Structure formats: C-alpha cells, structure tokens
Amino acid sequence: MADPSNPKPKPILQKPPGYKDPNKPLISKPPTxxxxxxxxxxxxxxxxxxxxxxxxxxxxxxxxxxxxxxxxGGLFYLWFKPKLPSFQLQSLETPKFKVDVRPDGTFLDSQTVIRVQARNPNSKIGFSYGKTQVRISAVGVDGVGLGSGSLAGFEQGTRNVTVLKFSTAVKNQLIEDGAGKRLKARYQSKQLAFDVEVRTRFGLRLWGWETEKLGVRVLCEDVRMRKSTGGASPKCKINTLKCSIWRYGPTRGF
Structure with missing residues (x-):
C-alpha cells in the first residue's frame, strides 16, 4: 500500500518544438x-x-x-548639276618631219603643232587648271617619241571653250635604222599615225572658292595624218587620276 506521506514525483513535460517561454526576456540582436x-x-x-x-x-x-x-551634297548637285570638262583633239600638224640617214646613224628632226579643245559645259561653275602637259609619239615604232610640251595654268569661265595650243620638237634624235625607214615611208604615204597624251589637273571654282585639283589624262590614239587636219575629230579616252576635296580658302575673282 502506498505511503501518503511520500508521493511520487510528477513527470516533467517536454516542451514542443518552437516553444518560447513568455517569462524569458527577449534579447534583440544588433543589426548587421x-x-x-x-x-x-x-x-x-x-x-x-x-x-x-x-x-x-x-x-x-x-x-x-x-x-x-x-x-x-544632294542640294548642291540638284542646284548646280556639275559636269566634268570634256576634251577633244582639234588638229595635229607636222610642219617639219625629216628622217636623215647618215653613215653614223639615222636621225630624226620633227616639229608638231597640236590643238586641243577644253570645254566647260557648266552654266554656274568654272574651272581652274594647273599645268598642262602633252606628249606625242609615233604609232608602230617603239621608242620613237616626237617631243613634249606644256602650258601654264589658266582659268575657264562658265560655258566656255578654250583651245590649247602645244608645240613639240625633236632635233637630231638618234633612232634605230629600221624604225627610221618605216617612219619615212609612212610619212611620205600620209599613213603615219600618232598617239597624243595630255595630262592636266583641274578644280571647280564657285563664289571665289576653289576645290583641290583633280588629275585628268586624255589619250588620243592612232591619229592619222590625213584625219588630223580636218574632218571628224579623233575620239579620245579620258581618265581621272585622283579624287578631289574642297580646299578652304578664297581665290581671286570668278
């Protein structure tokens, strides 16, 4: 029989998970x-x-x-409608052409007069040309040149045609004997042909301003003597050598 004076101890209840004691003071963590x-x-x-x-x-x-x-650029083109100049061989004359066969070799004496037309088709833009050079050679005879000439720079107004006159000459030029015979025979039969090359540079002129000059090469090939003094002008090829850009700086009058 159980002793009433000595009761059994009560079992300790387990706290559920997440239980917080309301009597325990809260300790706040310092902010991180x-x-x-x-x-x-x-x-x-x-x-x-x-x-x-x-x-x-x-x-x-x-x-x-x-x-x-x-x-x-679009407005400039629509307003001014710029066009490149055109070149045409007007005439080629040989007031003197002599092949002299000597004991010490064959020599050539020659004078040539060349006229080239430079045409400006623009109605609002002028051109400024630099030094213009011409070189002439005989066709079919390698290494035989008939001289070269040059003209100083010039200015060309709107809708203008300028005739450039060049004179070339060679004197006592030693040539190969076979080439001398061919030149003499072709000259006497009026079958002698020439290649004419013109090199120049031009720039646009507008309101006293001028662009950098553009290089141009004009080549007239196989110009026959019988065609060079009249009739239809020989056809020439025109090639540009360098692109142009505006040069900031006024020039005299236009």
Whole structure:
C-alpha cells in the first residue's frame, strides 16, 4: 500500500518544438552592418558612365554630321548639276618631219603643232587648271617619241571653250635604222599615225572658292595624218587620276 506521506514525483513535460517561454526576456540582436564600399569603386562606376555618355554623344554627332553632309551634297548637285570638262583633239600638224640617214646613224628632226579643245559645259561653275602637259609619239615604232610640251595654268569661265595650243620638237634624235625607214615611208604615204597624251589637273571654282585639283589624262590614239587636219575629230579616252576635296580658302575673282 502506498505511503501518503511520500508521493511520487510528477513527470516533467517536454516542451514542443518552437516553444518560447513568455517569462524569458527577449534579447534583440544588433543589426548587421554592411562592409563599407571602397571609394575607388565609385570612381570606376563614374568613369564607366562618362565613357558610355561620350560614346553615345559621338555616335549621335557623327550620324547627324553624315546626314547633314548628304543633304548638303544632294542640294548642291540638284542646284548646280556639275559636269566634268570634256576634251577633244582639234588638229595635229607636222610642219617639219625629216628622217636623215647618215653613215653614223639615222636621225630624226620633227616639229608638231597640236590643238586641243577644253570645254566647260557648266552654266554656274568654272574651272581652274594647273599645268598642262602633252606628249606625242609615233604609232608602230617603239621608242620613237616626237617631243613634249606644256602650258601654264589658266582659268575657264562658265560655258566656255578654250583651245590649247602645244608645240613639240625633236632635233637630231638618234633612232634605230629600221624604225627610221618605216617612219619615212609612212610619212611620205600620209599613213603615219600618232598617239597624243595630255595630262592636266583641274578644280571647280564657285563664289571665289576653289576645290583641290583633280588629275585628268586624255589619250588620243592612232591619229592619222590625213584625219588630223580636218574632218571628224579623233575620239579620245579620258581618265581621272585622283579624287578631289574642297580646299578652304578664297581665290581671286570668278
């Protein structure tokens, strides 16, 4: 029989998970502090942002500049309608042509007069020419040149035709014996032909301003003696040698 004076101890109840004692004072944790950011990081971010802004600005500026130049070029072309000058061989004369066969070799004496037309078809734009050079040679006879000549630069107004006159000469030029015989026979039969090459440079002139000069090469091939003094003018090939750009600087009168 149980002793009433000595009762059994009550079992200790287990606390459920997540149980909080209401009598226990709450202890608040101190807030966590973020690590300070180094000042160099902010400088890098600012530099990166500035670089992006500069790149965007430059891209927009270049794009606008291209659009403005394109519009200005289109308006310039529509208003002035610029055209390149044309060149034509007007005449070729040989007042003297002599092949002299001597014991010490074959020698050539020759004089040539060449006239070339330079035409400006523009009604609002003039041309400024630099030094113009001409060179003439006989066709079918290698290594036999008939001299060269040059003219000083000149200015050409609107809708203008200018005739350029060149004189070339060779005296006592030693040539190969076989070439001398062919030249003499062709000259006597009026079958002698020439190649005429003209090189010059021209620039546009507008409102007292002038562009950089563009190189031009005019080549008139196989010009026959019988065709060079009259009738239809020989056809010539025209090739440009260099692109032109505007030169900022006024020139005298236009």
């Amino acid at each position: 502090r973020k690590a300070p950011i180094h000042p160099a990081y902010h400088q890098k971010q600012k530099r990166k942002s500035c670089c992006c802004c500069c790149c965007c600005f430059m891209f927009i500026f270049i794009l606008l500049l291209i659009i403005i130049v394109a519009i200005a």
